[in-house]
Amino acid sequence: MPNRSVFFVSDGTGITAETFGNSILAQFPGKSRHVRRPFIDSVEKARAVLDEINQVADAEGRKPIVFITLVNDDVRRIITDDACRGRVLDMFKHFVEPLEDEFGVKSNHRVGRFSDAAKSTEYNERIEAINFSLAHDDGQSARNLAAADVILLGVSRCGKTPTSLYLAMQHGIKAANYPLIPEDFERNTLPSSLVPHLKKCFGLTIDPERLAQIRNERRPGSKYAALENCRYEVHAAETLMRRSSIGWLSSTHKSIEEIATTILRDIAPDRLIY
Amino acid sequence: MPNRSVFFVSDGTGITAETFGNSILAQFPGKSRHVRRPFIDSVEKARAVLDEINQVADAEGRKPIVFITLVNDDVRRIITDDACRGRVLDMFKHFVEPLEDEFGVKSNHRVGRFSDAAKSTEYNERIEAINFSLAHDDGQSARNLAAADVILLGVSRCGKTPTSLYLAMQHGIKAANYPLIPEDFERNTLPSSLVPHLKKCFGLTIDPERLAQIRNERRPGSKYAALENCRYEVHAAETLMRRSSIGWLSSTHKSIEEIATTILRDIAPDRLIY
The missing domain is CATH 3.40.50 (Rossmann fold)
Structure with missing residues (x-):
């Protein structure tokens, strides 16, 4: 993946997205350019990130990789929508949803290990x-x-x-x-x-x-x-x-x-x- | 998820599995019992973990949650097989495979950010x-x-x-x-x-x-x-x-x-x- 740009988009620090993303990217040769976009917790901020992803896609002629940990559905939808010209890897969809099913309860949509844990x-x-x-x-x-x-x-x-x-x-x-x-x-x-x-x-x-x-x-x-x-x-x-x-x-x-x-x-x- | 047991099974340190798993589990109320099984890099070790998972499933009357980061297909198959009575969340399947598709290359199956990186x-x-x-x-x-x-x-x-x-x-x-x-x-x-x-x-x-x-x-x-x-x-x-x-x-x-x-x-x- 030479010169591939990778976005880490999160409504928290993005540490989870980045730790996991790095581990996945380490499976592939080459070095990527990392773009961190933490604290994306509103529709407006998500739209700005979407524009950025699409500009990078146009400039590089390739889909940027986009790791997301976004719990708010309205925010998430903006990045996972067809309008996004990145390859989006949604870390919650494949894990939170199966666990909701397994536990029989809805997740409480806190983000990451740190948010409420701080103090x-x-x-x-x-x-x-x-x-x-x-x-x-x-x-x-x-x-x-x-x-x-x-x-x-x-x-x-x-x-x-x-x-x-x-x-x-x-x-x-x-x-x-x-x-x-x-x-x-x-x-x-x-x-x-x-x-x-x-x-x-x-x-x-x-x-x-x-x-x-x-x-x-x-x-x-x-x-x-x-x-x-x-x-x-x-x-x-x-x-x-x-x-x-x-x-x-x-x-x-x-x-x-x-x-x-x-x-x-x-x-x-x-x-x-x- | 009161008293639910959670396994972290990895062929490396399991840090990726656990960091990500904790972040996902933080979405749910209750506390879980963590069972770390790092360095599971052979079919024999995987079988021993499988037995352990199934014993816990029987003892607790509920499926343990099993986060895995296993790159070797033979090892992985043992844990993801129907014989496993845990709820398995496979962290590579949903991310490595789409990227192989996107990059047009096979992953080189290194594990985590640390393995070869040590020195x-x-x-x-x-x-x-x-x-x-x-x-x-x-x-x-x-x-x-x-x-x-x-x-x-x-x-x-x-x-x-x-x-x-x-x-x-x-x-x-x-x-x-x-x-x-x-x-x-x-x-x-x-x-x-x-x-x-x-x-x-x-x-x-x-x-x-x-x-x-x-x-x-x-x-x-x-x-x-x-x-x-x-x-x-x-x-x-x-x-x-x-x-x-x-x-x-x-x-x-x-x-x-x-x-x-x-x-x-x-x-x-x-x-x-x-």
Whole structure:
């Protein structure tokens, strides 16, 4: 789909439309131009978007792809009408309507996961989890580890911080993270503050070659970044985790989303918001 | 849908299935029990999930809802077959197939936005953006503000940090954030380090009542948290931003997702990964 324009039209943020749309578009080669049109909640705004879609269709000589999440029928009709010269993919039609049938109730036509949720308990717990994860980043605080849902362990720069923040932001999980450092390897035991919480611990490891590359970007030519030192640290960290029966995985070929999914599956925290 | 079980079955992380599924389920009252089954990439694993779905159907006397993102036809067929006693919502069938038709090419059957992307340039830029946003949280560093895509301004505890992290994590945006503090209000000018970057600045504000409540959770009974002080700071911050023609919005009734969407629309950074 070279140079294809893709519209994301929503009466909310359009995040649902775009997340899902990206996942679908990733099935196809080529790169597309993204046009976000959030907060389209009136017939007037929808008409303006319709004009835009049709102008793009004329200019490019091809149908733009149009992902929509529009719950208001009057608004939706404008974009799904024959007058629209885009290829419209209606995310609610194929899913909301079958569920209305299955549940035997009408949907209440709220949009997305966020709209009313903004100041709900659930939302506030997510924000609290983000604050917790920031305060417990990189072993900054051993206080209150009992309140953590998950504690990530691993050598410096193996991916603990982004994974913790992702768990907090996306799932409302209080994720602390704790670096394993040379002192731990010399002592050859886990930091004592972690011992009461082994069930919540999850390890990350990484290929020493990749680790050396990442560390060299930070501190070029340092002992910290030297491949030999990285090999030593990774091996020592894995030995410590194995001995304590802490599950772990390698971040080398995994995204934070994949790592987070595995952690949720394996640790299965009691308190899981999403 | 009281006590309805919902399965998310995917050959990848299932994040797409779940994000979209949650958005659809939010249209209906009631709470559902979520069952995540990620990494279902073989016929054997699919059969095990099928058994699980059917057991739940029998136990609950109702069809579980089953959101699937499965690209392998053999795997998918097991879950979409008549033998499955769940209500299956197939996220690819309604979207991938029409696009194959529109583009005139077969999809390449990758799953989700993450699978091959893990170590792509795009992914590494996201991780770099997260590190940048952490290093530039709360005005920690005025170095390298030129490299920021967006700079968020506002009084302490108005929501800058979670919004910056969200922009970085979700959109690969390097979002610095900078607190407006009593010294700025006394001087009655913006911090001088921001002046070269006004075009990238975006303000957050908040109802003083809500701000006082948030600050009181942190420092109960302090001057910092007093309603009168919050009123003064919010008013002074808005005055500063207005005078510098910095766009802003209130976080009081908005989620970080909604705020981020508005910022992307208004600032329109050149470098927008997602």
